[in-house]
Amino acid sequence: MPVPAARPITLTAAERQRLKKAAYGHKTPHQARVRSQIALMASLGRSNARIAAELGVHVDTVRTWRGRFADGGLPALACQLPAETRVPLARWSCPELAAELTARGVTDTVSASTVRRWLRQDALKPWQHQSWIFIRDPDFRAKAQRVLGLYARTYEGEPLGADEYVVSSDEKTSIQARCRCHPTLAPGRARAMRVNHAYGRGGALAYLAAYDVHRAKVFGRCEATTGITPFMALVEQVMTTEPYASARRVFWIVDNGSSHRGKKAIDRLTKAFPNAVMVHTPVHASWTNQIEIFFSIVQRKVVSPNDFTDLTQVRDRLRAFEDRYNTAAQPFQWRFTTSDLDDLLARLDRHTTADRHQESSIPLAA
Template sequence: MRIPALVLRDGERKQLESWVRSSSVRAGLAQRARIVLLAADGVSNTEIAERVGVSRPTVTGWRARYAKDGIDGLFDEQRSGRPRQVDRLKIIATTLRPPPQRLGVTHWSSRLLAQHLKTSNSTVAKAWREAGVQPWRSETFKFSTDPELIAKVTDVVGLYLAPPENAVVLCVDEKSQIQALDRTAPMLPMRPFVPAKRTHDYVRHGTTTLFAALDIATGTVTGICQPRHRHQEFLRFLKQVAKAYPDTDLHLVMDNYATHKRIEIRDWLADNPRIHVHFTPTSASWMNLVEVWFGIIERQAIHRGTFTSVSQLTGKIRGFINGWNDRAHPFVWTKTADQILTKAIRKTTSITDH
């Protein structure tokens, strides 16, 4: 005898259908909803079991639960016994210690720690979220040990915040070893909902070094590409900068790279007293604003480019500089010397305390 179709309660079909379609509902609940819907459509218990992939007693059981309690009967019943208590502080304390050497890993994953503490990885993940702990992340740091740290920070920041009158402040540096990379296949252009694509492998066609001077007041850049990265090329670039700003006092901000301090450079600066050099502290090249501009040209012109030769690469760089200078804007420094030094001292103290 054929079993009559299961009668659904008012308004519950829509909810059951949403559970079946949802990707966020637990698989067991979605499966039970499908069983009930098929039963409501008059499908036999045997056929439902075959379609859903469960036993016939499972089908009859969930039909009976729904007939008795409606949609609420499809949820798991409360299990007997006291739920296992997990010490959140223990999870965090264990996370902050290195894993045992026998595991051969550098940091915990939620599943590995859950297995170690005999709990669920969702419990571990929740504890991590609440405590703001992210074992999978790692950042780098470096602080300056320059004995003239205070003087150099004060000097450079003073130039940025209060430039000398009738003078130009230029941030000078070089971006070395820029590679002319050619992809092994043509790039695929961007399309709606599809980003541009390029092959992961490439062919190298040589390198160039970009010497650049950023005028912080206007944002314009004076640049030159050179095949090598020596004091001879740097001196040639300084002469180009001096020619670009004739009869004007120049204050050059640069880092402590050895090329910048060669005797040939010092002699040339001595013969050009209108040019003054200000060195950033060691390990603090981020204070040189031209580094910000190097990041811009890398993202906008170099990183996604394809170049079959160094000359093509240098042509692209020159074209970017020309276009940049047409739309340039001032580079504004906002941090005071006291703010920078306070943070540097705090970071140094925090590291040495450990």
């Protein structure tokens, strides 16, 4: 009986990179590593027998996984959007993947639990999704580099002096006072804290905060709403306090919110406090602002679960937390440097270049 010819495999650059990472990664499970190596060797045109001999596996194993990859097996299918395969789903689930594999004839009848096990071996979770914002600011690198330099105690290539400070600032909007209709129950043995779902609304406030990134010092205030006046009140609260009042320069890192946007905000700050320098983060890049880390701590440790009688209780809790935080806090270990920034931009450039090339290769309809 003639031996069936080995299935040819052609890899894209992205597929080859993903397979190499899986084939040679230290944390890759053994089975996933072997399957990735089979696909890589097959793409080089090697025979099934040669691959089996080099990897120390049975030739039937090579033939099986070579065929599955050539047919667009589970890993390839799970790494595609359902819409790309004309399936009317927003995202894959294990039962849907099992049904699709059977419909395509890639495998015989397979259970959802088996698909789940296969996906776990390849560290794939197609039912999850994560939101992100693509960089659109044309001056992203210059703005981000300026902010990252301040975190590293430099500005425009010059080191900061001992009398120069960096303050990260923003507003956390709409912190509500939700009075639960039944008192929150403390946790007990084998029982989590229980918070009643129904609540009465007690209003909302805005929490404005300024964080000295090198001294781990927080200044906060609660206002009825955000705006220019509340923000400038926060600035005055900080800038009339030592050592900032007599500092040579105090750099205020802010995002592009309406309270401190553009040149008008820069001029307004400088006019009120000549030693204050406003530095904007890139558009849609609030993650470069360290105050967001502090706000995430506030959300986890102070606001959630939200069970407050009224706004006075919210204000008291926030002020008390500030005092507690300032007694023990250490500066954040900020690790994203300008070198990491260059790597990020290079990766995005490769992706956008590949997308443009793909779009240009699509023939237009007559």
